[in-house]
Amino acid sequence: MSQKSRPRRNFYGRLKGKSLKRSQKAYLDEDLGALSPGPVSWEVNPDRIPLDLPGLFGGKPVWLEIGFGGGEHMVHQASNNPEVGLIGAEPYINGVAMLLGKIRRAGVDNLAVHPGDARDLFDVLPENTIDRAFLLYPDPWPKARHHRRRFVTSEHLQPLAKTLKPGAIFRVATDIEDYVRQTLEEVPKHGFEWLAERPHDWRQPWDDWISTRYEQKALREGRTPHYLTFRKR
Template sequence: MSEPDTPEQTQTEPRRNFYGRSKGKTLRASQKDYLANDLDALRPRGVTRDENPGRARIDLAQFGSRPLWLEVGFGGGEHLVHMAVRNPQIHLIGCEPFVNGVAMLLGKIRAAGVKNLSIHPGDVRDLFDVLPDGVITKTFLNYPDPWPKARHHRRRFVTQGYLTELHRVMAPGTEFRIATDIPDYVRQAHEEVPVAGFRLEREAGEGGAWEDWISTRYEQKAFREGRFPHYLTFRRD
């Protein structure tokens, strides 16, 4: 396990840029209710600087003794809830800075009654900062923001700034899944993900999704607009 950061180190940490939307359309009354009454109980403790000013590693006991999975950018939350219902023996953490997506997920959690989920409504790098080495046993990256302009490709998740930390927090031999409808995102994943210490295990196009896959709203939008999915499975060395 890595040593926790000291307060002196924390004070000199550079500020991170965050790109992308954090808010969208006006929330419905029910969604405001979910955020006000459900979110706090589902946040992992020890991620924010207010809770953890010294940036020590978080206490994993809050997740129980179950294997820990991670979804980066869960969108409307349908895949996250589907996986939680299908796998009650594990605990999932979903990271999503877009408040409308968080509100949609909270409604789905209420409806499904799942108990094995935590939500970090912010940048996944905040979670990476406080997770011990080798604790994540599966990671999902489904239809991430494509950042289509070439000058913005460095903002994509499949860059070393994200991937090296993902590699650190994942256990050896565990699975990292990517679903995207953007061919250039596939290109960059092929180039960058192996550099960070993952090997490509499987690649498939339309009709080749994983056995436990659920099609999301973003995938359905891609189909309507004539784009087709790519499903990549990497294995952490």
């Protein structure tokens, strides 16, 4: 296969925060390699060969979390759904280290971790293979001139839609009203239907929800969470 040219992609978020604890550095050194979903980076997979998801998870249904933050939701879902394999993408290395610590403590083994941009992961996820996707409290990019950086744009939604199976569920949680507006405008354009039938459906969290630290911060600061559920047509 001929090598594909790497697309030009700007990344605007944080890659690293305050200094990592010694234990977190150990998690990264000792655990991260074994939890890789496969050859995702352009350096080791320049031809963008698709990942072998059946080989990775033994044929289990596969869920995807985009930007898992500190990892509490991802570990919660993995613990409560051992019959499912989960892949998480997160470029913020401090969040990755936090997730690895939670994985150790929970003892779950049905996860894979991509410590990088979800767009690179989309390049190598086979089409129509993901059963469920989560986008939970994404970076709001509040300034109007930065709205094009939000996840709910064609640059992200188009490849996401390709990876999801028909009928797959896409959950979005956010406390930013304008992000809700943009989500409801943009997501249906990419082959999704919004499943809400009444206000309760977006005002109340999902039955299997665990409140994340980002949500708790939003509640302390007086912002209202919204829980949006879409299905791929």
